[in-house]
Amino acid sequence: MSERHRFWQRALRLLSLEIPREASSAFLDGEHSLQQEMWLRSLRKEKQQQIDMNTPLGEVSFMIIDMETTGFSPQQGDEILAMAAAKTVNGVVKETYSTLICPEKAIPPHISALTGIQAKDVLHAPRLREELRAFLSFIHGGVLIGYHIGHDLSFLRHFLWMYYRAKWSGRFFDMQPMVEMIRCCSCPTLDEALQYYGIPCEKRHTADGDVEAMAKLWKMLLEELKQRNIETLHDLYAALSMR
Known part of the structure; x- marks a missing residue:
C-alpha cells in the first residue's frame, strides 16, 4: 500500500471520528498511533451511552x-x-x-x-x-x-x-x-x-x-x-x- 493511500485511509478514519478537518493534520503524523484513534473512538462512544437514571x-x-x-x-x-x-x-x-x-x-x-x-x-x-x-x-x-x-x-x-x-x-x-x-x-x-x-x-x-x-x-x-x-x-x- 502506498504512503498516499495510507494517508487518505487514515484521514477517512479521522473523519469517521468526527474530528474537524482543521485538526486532522495533528493526527496524521507519525507521532499518533492506532491506539490514539481507538481512544478517540471510545470517547465518542461514551458520549452516545445513556446512564439509566433509575440506577441507585x-x-x-x-x-x-x-x-x-x-x-x-x-x-x-x-x-x-x-x-x-x-x-x-x-x-x-x-x-x-x-x-x-x-x-x-x-x-x-x-x-x-x-x-x-x-x-x-x-x-x-x-x-x-x-x-x-x-x-x-x-x-x-x-x-x-x-x-x-x-x-x-x-x-x-x-x-x-x-x-x-x-x-x-x-x-x-x-x-x-x-x-x-x-x-x-x-x-x-x-x-x-x-x-x-x-x-x-x-x-x-x-x-x-x-x-x-x-x-x-x-x-x-x-x-x-x-x-x-x-x-x-x-x-x-x-x-x-x-x-
Missing part, C-alpha cells in the same frame, strides 16, 4: 475530581498544575489518580504560595498534552463530582478541544448545591463544608488533598441523601432542580 446512587461510579490551576480562565492562558481523581462506589474509594503537570509558562508566585507547587516540583512532571489522556481514561464511564466543579470542567473541556478537537459532555454534579440543600443555608466554599462536617484537610489546595477530603464529604452526603429518600440519579436531579 450506591451503584453509580462517582469520580471525584480536582485540579490546581494558575488562574480561572484557560481561554486567557491559565494552565493546569495538578490533577487528581478518586473512583468511588457507594461512598467507598476504589481507585485514585494524581499527577503534577509541567506548565508552559512560569507559575505565578501567588499560586505557588497557595498550592505549595514550585517550579522545581514540576520540572520533571509530564506536560498536560502527555497526561490528559491518562486522566480521561481514569474518569471514563463515571459521573463526575466535585466542589465548584464548573472550574475543573472549564479547563477539561478547553484543553480536550485544544489538543484533540473533541468534546466532553459526560454527566456531573456539584457538591455545593447538595450541601446547601441539606443544610438549608449558604455554603459557598469547600472549607465551610469541611468545617461543618468536621472533616480535616491537611493538604488543602492540593489536588490529591482536596480529592481525599471531598471523598469523605461525599460519603457523608450520600448517607444524608439516602435518609431523605433521594436514592437514584433521577431523584438527585429532581431534588436539585427544586432548589
Whole structure:
C-alpha cells in the first residue's frame, strides 16, 4: 500500500471520528498511533451511552475530581498544575489518580504560595498534552463530582478541544448545591463544608488533598441523601432542580 493511500485511509478514519478537518493534520503524523484513534473512538462512544437514571446512587461510579490551576480562565492562558481523581462506589474509594503537570509558562508566585507547587516540583512532571489522556481514561464511564466543579470542567473541556478537537459532555454534579440543600443555608466554599462536617484537610489546595477530603464529604452526603429518600440519579436531579 502506498504512503498516499495510507494517508487518505487514515484521514477517512479521522473523519469517521468526527474530528474537524482543521485538526486532522495533528493526527496524521507519525507521532499518533492506532491506539490514539481507538481512544478517540471510545470517547465518542461514551458520549452516545445513556446512564439509566433509575440506577441507585450506591451503584453509580462517582469520580471525584480536582485540579490546581494558575488562574480561572484557560481561554486567557491559565494552565493546569495538578490533577487528581478518586473512583468511588457507594461512598467507598476504589481507585485514585494524581499527577503534577509541567506548565508552559512560569507559575505565578501567588499560586505557588497557595498550592505549595514550585517550579522545581514540576520540572520533571509530564506536560498536560502527555497526561490528559491518562486522566480521561481514569474518569471514563463515571459521573463526575466535585466542589465548584464548573472550574475543573472549564479547563477539561478547553484543553480536550485544544489538543484533540473533541468534546466532553459526560454527566456531573456539584457538591455545593447538595450541601446547601441539606443544610438549608449558604455554603459557598469547600472549607465551610469541611468545617461543618468536621472533616480535616491537611493538604488543602492540593489536588490529591482536596480529592481525599471531598471523598469523605461525599460519603457523608450520600448517607444524608439516602435518609431523605433521594436514592437514584433521577431523584438527585429532581431534588436539585427544586432548589
